[in-house]
Amino acid sequence: MVCAIRVEQPGLLTTIQDQGRRNYLPSALSRGGAQDAAALATANLLVGNDESAAGLEITGLGPTLFFEHQACIACCGAPVKASLSVGKDHSSPLPLHRPVIISAGATIRFAHFLRGFRAWIAFAGGIDSPVLLESRSSHLAAELGPLHITAKTRLTLGPKAAPQTQQVALRIQPGDADNAISMSPAAMIAPRWSLASHLLDEWPVLTIRVVPGRHFEYLADSERSVLFGTRWLVEPRSNRQGLALSGPALKTSEMPQIMSEPVRFGTVQLPSGGKPFVLMSEHQTTGGYPRILEVISAARPLLAQASPESRIVFLPVDLAQAKERSALGLEDQLRTRAALKEKLGW
Amino acid sequence: MDVSVSIVCDDMLMVDFGNHPQANLRVRALWALLQDSPMMPGVSPVAGMNCLAFMLEPDVTETMDLDALAHEIRGLAESSLKKSPVVGRTLEIPVCYDARFAPDLDRVAKHCGLAAKEVIRLHVSGRYTAQLIGFLPGFAYMGGLAQVLNVPRLDTPRPKVPAGALGITGTQCAIYPTASPGGWNLIGRCPLVLFDTAKESPCLIQLGDTVRFFSISVDEFNRLWSAR
Numbered sequence: 153m154v155c156a157i158r159v160e161q162p163g164l165l166t167t168i169q170d171q172g173r174r175n176y177l178p179s180a181l182s183r184g185g186a187q188d189a190a191a192l193a194t195a196n197l198l199v200g201n202d203e204s205a206a207g208l209e210i211t212g213l214g215p216t217l218f219f220e221h222q223a224c225i226a227c228c229g230a231p232v233k234a235s236l237s238v239g240k241d242h243s244s245p246l247p248l249h250r251p252v253i254i255s256a257g258a259t260i261r262f263a264h265f266l267r268g269f270r271a272w273i274a275f276a277g278g279i280d281s282p283v284l285l286e287s288r289s290s291h292l293a294a295e296l297g298p299l300h301i302t303a304k305t306r307l308t309l310g311p312k313a314a315p316q317t318q319q320v321a322l323r324i325q326p327g328d329a330d331n332a333i334s335m336s337p338a339a340m341i342a343p344r345w346s347l348a349s350h351l352l353d354e355w356p357v358l359t360i361r362v363v364p365g366r367h368f369e370y371l372a373d374s375e376r377s378v379l380f381g382t383r384w385l386v387e388p389r390s391n392r393q394g395l396a397l398s399g400p401a402l403k404t405s406e407m408p409q410i411m412s413e414p415v416r417f418g419t420v421q422l423p424s425g426g427k428p429f430v431l432m433s434e435h436q437t438t439g440g441y442p443r444i445l446e447v448i449s450a451a452r453p454l455l456a457q458a459s460p461e462s463r464i465v466f467l468p469v470d471l472a473q474a475k476e477r478s479a480l481g482l483e484d485q486l487r488t489r490a491a492l493k494e495k496l497g498w
Numbered sequence: 499m500d501v502s503v504s505i506v507c508d509d510m511l512m513v514d515f516g517n518h519p520q521a522n523l524r525v526r527a528l529w530a531l532l533q534d535s536p537m538m539p540g541v542s543p544v545a546g547m548n549c550l551a552f553m554l555e556p557d558v559t560e561t562m563d564l565d566a567l568a569h570e571i572r573g574l575a576e577s578s579l580k581k582s583p584v585v586g587r588t589l590e591i592p593v594c595y596d597a598r599f600a601p602d603l604d605r606v607a608k609h610c611g612l613a614a615k616e617v618i619r620l621h622v623s624g625r626y627t628a629q630l631i632g633f634l635p636g637f638a639y640m641g642g643l644a645q646v647l648n649v650p651r652l653d654t655p656r657p658k659v660p661a662g663a664l665g666i667t668g669t670q671c672a673i674y675p676t677a678s679p680g681g682w683n684l685i686g687r688c689p690l691v692l693f694d695t696a697k698e699s700p701c702l703i704q705l706g707d708t709v710r711f712f713s714i715s716v717d718e719f720n721r722l723w724s725a726r
Contacts, residue, residue, distance in 0.1 A: 177544045177553065179693070179701045181635040189556070284695050294635050295676065296695065363507055411517075412632050412639070413546035416510055416553060438546055438632030446507035449559050471564065474508040482560040 155221045155277060155313035159305040163262060164212035166301040167290040168281050169272070171204050172433065176285060180437045183417070184291040186272055187392065187433050187456035190485070191228045194347065195274035197492055198226035198251045200316040205278030206288035208301070210271050212459065214262020215301065222256045223309065224276035224317040230268025230352060230457050236260050238339045247333070249346040251276075251320045251496070258339040267355035269459035276320065277313025293393045293434040323496050345495060347488060351454060356462040357383060361451040361469045361477065365420060367407060367442035375402045379444065380466055384428065388460040392434040395458050401426030404442070412438040418447030418455070420466075430455060430464070450477035499524065499579065503572045505564050509554035513575045521548035522629045522641070523583050526706045528575055530584035541567070545705055547630050547639070550575075586628065586707035591673075591688055593664050593711045594719035595621075599687035602652075606666070606683050609649050617685065618713065620644045626671060626709040631701060636675035636693025638703035643669045655681035662688045662723075664711075673703075689714075689722035 159166070169192060172185020186192035186209055193203035208215070214232055227234065227248050237243035238258045246252065246260055248271075254260065265271070281288045281298065290297035298305075324332045324343045334341045352358075371379065384397035404426050415421070419431045421441035428444065432455065445466060447455060458464060469477075492498065499521075502514045513528065515521035525545050532543050540558035544551045552571060554562055595618045597603065607614040626640035633639075643666055651667045656679065659665070663674045665682025674680055675692035692702045703709060714722070 174542070174555065176635070176700070177542060178631060178705065179635055179699070180631045180633060180637055181693075181700075285700065366504070366506060366512070411547035411549075412630055413549050414512075414544040414551035414553075416507075416551075418507065436633055437544060438630065446510070448507060449509045449556065471505060471508060475564075478508055478560050 155223055155309040157223065157275070157307045157309070158218040158220060159215055159301055159303055159307065160218050160259070161216035162301045162303055162305070163210055163215035166208055166210050166215045167292070168206050168279055168298060168301070169209040169289045170206040170287055172289050173285050173287045173291070177414075177437050181285070181291070181294055182433065182435045182437050184294070184392070184434045185287065185289045187270055188229060188272065188453040190453055190481070191456075192272040192274065194488060195226045195228040195272050196278070197489070198228070198249075198347070199224045199274050199276040200319060200496070200498055201274055201276065201278050205274065205310070206281060207272050207274040207279060210262055210273065212269055213264055214271070216259060216261045219254045219256060219258050219260075222253065222317060223313060224251055224253050224320045225273055226251050227271055227273050228347070228349075229271030231266045231349070232271045233263040233266060234260055235263070236339050241339075244339070246340070247342045247346065249349055250343050251324070252340050252342040253317060253321055253324070255339050265459070267352040268457035269462070270456045275307075275309050275313065276316035277310035280308050280310045291434055292391070320496065343495065347491070352457060356459075357465060358454050358458055358462060359465050359467050360454060361448050361474070362420065362445040362466045363448060363469060363471060363474055365443035365445045367410070367422075368444050370406045370408060370442065371444060372403065372406065378402060379428070380468060383463040383465055386458045386460055386462050386464060390458065390460060392432055394432050394435060395430040395455065395464070397428045397430065397464060399427065402428070407442040410440050410442055412440045415439040415443065418449070418452050419443050420445035420447065448474035448477060450474065450481045501572070501575045501579070503568050503575060505568055506551070508564070509556075509559040511552045511564070511568055511571055512549055513571060514549040516548065524579065525550050526583035526629075527581045528578040529705055531574060531578045531581055533584065545630065546632070584706035586704060588708040588710065589703060590710050590712055591690065592714045592718070592722065593686040593688050594714050594716055595686040596716045596719075598716070599663070599719070600685045602683040603685045606647070606649050606685060610646055612646070617647060620647055621666070621671070621685065622711050622713055624711075628703050628705055628707045628709065629670070631703075631705055634675055634678055636701045636703070637672060638701070638707070638709075640671050640703070640709055641669060643671050645669065649683050651681040652683065655679050659684065660687070662690070662692075664688055687719065689719050689726065691726055
């Protein structure tokens with residue numbers, strides 16, 4: 153049997169994403185994929201998928217999904233308001249950061265975000281859409297993959313959807329009041345526990361840790377103070393390719409002429425207008441603008457939560473601190489895996 | 499030649515050959531060396547015009563000794579100085595220079611003090627080297643344009659350049675693989691697919707390839723375009 157989900161409302165921007173395309177940088181195709189690849193990987197682990205399985209990235213305002221069959225999902229990332237209902241019955245909130253078994257015939261309405269801008273929904277079995285250049289992810293900037301989920305989209309799940317869902321169901325017995333929460337009529341079953349989520353404490357300000365970029369040295373002291381002292385406003389034209397920031401223009405007259413050089417997710421460029429531009433996962437692979445900052449690897453997931461009207465503060469750190477942060481991220485990941493092994497057996 | 503190796507971020511290192519006239523040649527020599535003896539898994543080289551970056555995957559970033567990796571990369575960069583650059587394939591690529599596909603040809607001709615036909619003749623007679631793959635998937639910056647054809651970019655880039663458009667600026671030419679914004683001076687159009695997602699190596703033109711162009715008629719263009 154093929155498990156399927158019908159999209160009834162697409163939301164603001166809903167796309168199929170996975171871990172992206174790692175092998176095509178020399179062809180000038182950036183990795184793309186989930187803007188917070190770790191959050192999607194975690195959502196996948198929660199439903200028993202391989203980390204590389206495809207799920208949905210939801211942005212700003214989420215979609216409405218109708219479940220034609222029973223399925224197991226997990227939603228990770230920013231806290232999104234979402235309600236679950238069957239038929240005309242009253243709805244209840246969708247629990248986040250844990251596996252949730254959704255009954256056949258149920259509808260989930262993802263609405264706005266309480267904080268942040270993006271979340272990732274994994275489905276047991278993964279979304280079974282066509283693979284293009286080793287990935288199912290939509291790369292909007294390169295126009296690869298299905299460019300938009302629309303109200304007519306029907307998402308089919310991989311062949312392991314049903315057995316994986318059964319496996320989760322065995323672990324979270326609805327009769328066990330300590331272990332599971334359920335609704336009447338049962339639209340869902342979910343465990344009481346959830347994974348911790350500690351992003352977005354200062355919302356709508358995002359403190360982004362950075363190291364100086366290759367051309368930082370050309371910025372005068374006065375410009376450096378402005379760079380680090382400003383709460384940069386994220387402009388509405390920002391997208392999966394990059395974040396355009398607005399604030400006081402930095403003086404660029406001392407900046408050198410740059411030949412195109414490789415850039416990556418997290419590179420902060422300074423075009424001649426003097427407003428920093430932060431590259432996101434669908435960035436161009438090379439760039440000819442001076443690069444004033446580089447966002448450390450551990451801070452990139454936070455960039456995914458930059459919504460228009462949120463503000464970014466750049467916090468300079470050194471490489472040792474960057475390494476420390478990424479080591480903490482690794483520890484966190486290992487803890488999550490250990491916890492899932494205990495709770496779910498994988 | 500000066501070679502500098504720097505740690506750009508906790509998951510990116512860079513070899514920079516500076517602004518030396520041979521810098522791009524050296525980038526391609528290092529690229530060739532890395533094709534013969536690849537880096538450890540999780541460390542991917544990406545070439546720029548005068549520099550070459552190494553991107554680390556998340557699974558190696560946490561545990562990587564960046565100073566040791568920088569040292570290893572310096573060794574590779576230095577040994578590549580003795581190596582010749584990658585000699586790529588030679589490609590013959592059709593271009594239709596008809597006025598309908600060459601909105602900037604007359605202006606380029608005027609700027610260079612040449613007849614439009616002479617601009618085309620000079621372009622067709624050139625041999626070009628793919629110096630950089632960047633900007634868009636499959637977009638090759640090809641060096642070797644005749645000095646006399648040196649024109650600046652458009653003051654205001656076009657919001658949309660059609661797929662296949664052939665542009666020139668400075669001493670380079672390039673073909674836009676897909677419709678995109680573009681600021682190069684358009685003098686023709688190529689009917690071939692430049693980035694083919696069905697292929698394992700999707701780029702028609704790869705780093706270090708030698709490219710020659712030949713002129714085709716509008717009919718021939720249409721025939722090849724409809725076969726895409």
